[in-house]
Amino acid sequence: MTSRFAKALLGALAVFGATFSAASPALAQFWQCAPYAREISGIQIRGNANTWWDQAAGRYERGHEPKVGAVLALKSYGKMRVGHVAMVSRIVSEREVLLTHANWSRGGAIERNVRAIDVSEAGDWSKVKVWFAPMGDLGLTSYPAYGFIYSDADDAVAPAPTKKLQFADNRMASVASLIDGLRN
Secondary structure (H helix, E strand, O other): OOOHHHHHHHHHHHHHHHHHHHHHHOOOOOOHHHHHHHHHHHHOOOOOOHHHHHHHHHOOOEEEEOOOOOOEEOEOOEEHHHHHEEEEEEEEEEEEEEEEEEEEOOOOOOOEEEEEEEEEOOOOOOEEEEHHHHHHOOOOOEEEEEEEEEEOOOOOOOOOOOOHHHHHHHHHHHHHHHHHHHHH
């Protein structure tokens, strides 16, 4: 490696390191399920997940049929003292959906398009099983559910990368360009 190239590479890595540090909070964001569900669904309810169903009364339609963009509200149960909320990202069948949610399998992490099935006897989504990453399958627990809270608009969208993350990607492209220029 030439001295000029080595210095440029070290400088580029230093810039990348500073950029990565600036972007780390975005990458390391610890999400709770309720703020994340609010952000991606457009349903403007605050507070613990187990309060969403009652708060939605009179503000949002509620029901027992999954729809893309709707939020599935789970009741408090066992170790899940404050309930859970997750947005329906895709309907697979009348008793299976894919959910996008946070803070389920891994503390604070976002999971996209994970499987959830209706295991209620009546087929009304009053009891569900949800994908649990550490098992690589549906979890063993059947969770009681209130039902679905429907967004009143087409606000539900897949979350976009944060601007900080895009900044880091753009900075990496600049670093790669600088290194290529020094090689030539």
